[in-house]
Amino acid sequence: MALRGTFGALALVVACILPTGVVSLWPIPTALETGTTPLTLAPYFNFEVAVPGAPADLIEAVAQAKYYLETDKLGRLVVGRGSNDTLALKGAKSLSSLKLALTEGAKVDSISAESVKPLGTRSEEYILTIPEDGSPATLTANSTLGLYRGLTTFGQLWYYYGGETYTLTSPIDITDAPAYPFRGFALDTSRNFFPITDLTRTLDAMSWVKINTFHWHITDSQSFPLMVAQYPELAINGAYSAEEMYSESDVQYIVAYAAARGIDVLLEIDTPGHTAIIGTTYPDYVACFDASPWATYANEPPAGQLRFALPEVMNFTASLLSSVAKTLPSYYFSTGGDELNTNCYTDDYPTQQQLNATGWTLNDALNIFTETTHGALIAEGKTPIVWEEMVLDWNLTLSNETIVMVWISSEDAAAVAEKGYRIVQAPSNYFYLDCGAGEWLGDDPTGNSWCDPFKTWSEAYTFDPLANLTEAQYELVLGGEQLLWAEQSGPQNLDPIVWPRAASSAEIFWSAQQPGGAPLNVTEALPRLQDIRYRMVQRGLNPIQLQPQWCALRPDACDLYA
């Protein structure tokens, strides 16, 4: 039996069985039934991995799950933190094992291999059953990736007080699968640099909320921290320092670390804009390099964009992108394409000379550039991903397979869908984690953030992935992501600016109801988000406080109209 078939029947039950007893799960499973019987975790609790030839990363994931069970020690978010549960736990049955198994006939592959399959072909669904009588719990899935998702859920079910690890809500029956195949988090490591340990810690946290894509905006105009074997000078001249650089083995390490946690790494080398720093290595390839005033030529300093009309720049860029892309297992690669500034080329002699010589318009040149760079990626088996301007502001011949990220406004999804492209929802008006931090440019004391105000978790949570789309267009939406642009961020504030807010989209794109169903509800969600936030603290992360702890311990008491 394959689980996928099970889901049609279960989908309609969802709205009726929203949890009352269990506030600990994020994202909330597709179908969840709970009881009211206390159940403790036996001191000798163990995982039975009934998977023939279980891959190493599954064994490691089980060991990690066991470690969290032993060390989370999360007190329940009520006054007293569980001290009143002691009585209820007297005489409670103990759970001594969880059996992991694949559905009959399922092919055994590693989590890492499953995690980087094409979108729509990964099997993340699972069934988790925890009886109330202490008999073994079972976790079943079609793939090791599904087992991994189920392990993550299992780890969120347990509270701790006074030496006991327990749930108050057995039996628990969960049948779960994501609503959307793309659930991401995007990080900019160019404006400011993040060491590898920051990335792995972030990947851990992403895995806890079942985010499955790390969109790594690795380079930009300010720095080029990516060491590329074929073009080492780009990082030597473009990284902030030799210490603030990702070596090829660093990238491979991150890709492997991510894949073992169910996460595909979508690398972005933004082109042809956002490339000023390349001019420190290839001055002939970059127009308006560090030109002044920068505001004439770029959205932020320094100015500088690839001279995409020049054949040598087309070839260089295609070669750069493909030489990086071929080292990565993902089927996807982002070529960027946002915020291209035309003033930069109007004033650029080599570009104008080329346009005159060829009779091309700037759009013609960009079209050839994009065909060249995308062609190189497609030749490597990659599907290109671009920012929305590439299809809304320019008239380019892109592959129908191209995926478009909507970022300027959630309103723009409809126009992208109109053109028939698949969509990743990354709208600044809901999902930009950096908004609201004030102006970062110098000499502008009254300036504010361009995308004010701050996007709270709850505002993000109200995002409707299908808004303004026709029913026929719904299938174009692959999912979405929250993003951290790092002009005002670094290792110093990474955890609190990202978490738990980035969990909002993780739940939207895992748990979203089908069209016509009840929308996700911020009031129902907050206690669960508090729960995962406090669990993150127990696991060593530094997620920001959403409210005074007084509120966290008293669900709904701090609601606007409470």
Add this chain to the structure above:
Amino acid sequence: MALRGTFGALALVVACILPTGVVSLWPIPTALETGTTPLTLAPYFNFEVAVPGAPADLIEAVAQAKYYLETDKLGRLVVGRGSNDTLALKGAKSLSSLKLALTEGAKVDSISAESVKPLGTRSEEYILTIPEDGSPATLTANSTLGLYRGLTTFGQLWYYYGGETYTLTSPIDITDAPAYPFRGFALDTSRNFFPITDLTRTLDAMSWVKINTFHWHITDSQSFPLMVAQYPELAINGAYSAEEMYSESDVQYIVAYAAARGIDVLLEIDTPGHTAIIGTTYPDYVACFDASPWATYANEPPAGQLRFALPEVMNFTASLLSSVAKTLPSYYFSTGGDELNTNCYTDDYPTQQQLNATGWTLNDALNIFTETTHGALIAEGKTPIVWEEMVLDWNLTLSNETIVMVWISSEDAAAVAEKGYRIVQAPSNYFYLDCGAGEWLGDDPTGNSWCDPFKTWSEAYTFDPLANLTEAQYELVLGGEQLLWAEQSGPQNLDPIVWPRAASSAEIFWSAQQPGGAPLNVTEALPRLQDIRYRMVQRGLNPIQLQPQWCALRPDACDLYA
């Protein structure tokens, strides 16, 4: 000779000698002259403490200064981080010692004792001279506190590259003294709790920018983490947990840690509002305790305010405040007094009964309450500090010595000055570090921060302490502080939300020009603030990035109109 006399003559020189070569000092000294000669720190550099009977905290401060010199290893904020300085350092002279001495006849007392003297009587000024020829540097002051300030300045003068600790700008002559006696930072430890290590780390950072007052808003309606020997139940019932509590010895430890770093601890027990949690121990003392809807009775949940009209509550509060105040060396104690909600009393039977029985108005009762509580503090030798409502919204008979904190708006300082009270500037529209983080109440996804937008360092930096005051009122301004209210903060984001922003007011109130002089300039300040921010990182703090590092390495390149 006493240094104080020196300052009259120097004050006029200030505007002419603003630094060009030295971008490393924060706050900028009153008078600074620098040269262009490179000078290294000798490997065997040492401090000579020529202070007879040097107190232990001075010896410790010197050891700490030495530690920072050896471990800061701050690269200069230029492209290459100092790699281009190597040539200039060839053959440079070495500085082998700094001699610390008090001015002749100065009384030798500990830093800790000097730090808690009354405002206006502390001597923080110092003279620091570093010759270019390698001969000993000298630091002179009227007090050990002045020496401490000078040590702090000395520690900011040095960069590191390739094994050398150096300055490029010797000789250096500094004569320095603060413009205002009160330079604070306020932290709320009630909405969310901060462990002792967070407080000590914060005190360290405060000392680096010469902040001299830790305004500790230790209790509020949400939790009462302060263990008071006479009233232990307040913390037992009111702290979030036994672990989230400040014992008496914790408080003494913080007070001592602060004093050794030139910082006076101003404790605040906010009354009669912001006291709901007291109702968990003394239900008879609190009106509208956790009443619903909270918004009718309080500015935020939970509702609950002391029944200040009741004699037993007056006596309890006076006893509580004085029993805490008497354990503290500071001359100052804050009784709060903000956001008193009158609905709470209109609906409160015991209060109305008392008003009817006595014929008092609510204002009369508050006046007697305040006379009682302030009287108890004054009897302990403390000067009461209150929030502005106590003098602007209510008609109370307060001691003329009372100090008033302006918080609702910077516009309100004039009205407070009009009444003749001394002022601490703490305006939300410039100095509230928590603004702009979005709504934290539940069920309000489109809500924003009440004091939007975010207050950037540069907006804070434009604050004019004397705005709207008459020349005769200038002397009422004691100084000011930035503040972190902790509804959305905790240990997880403490460093990045506070630093380096809280350094803005530290410089305003140390370095502010005299009336009629040139105002502080955000464009001149930014490279220096970047410098101290990067130094904070070297010292293990987590201050937020103000800009992309590309900008930090290129002063002015990221200015709005660059």
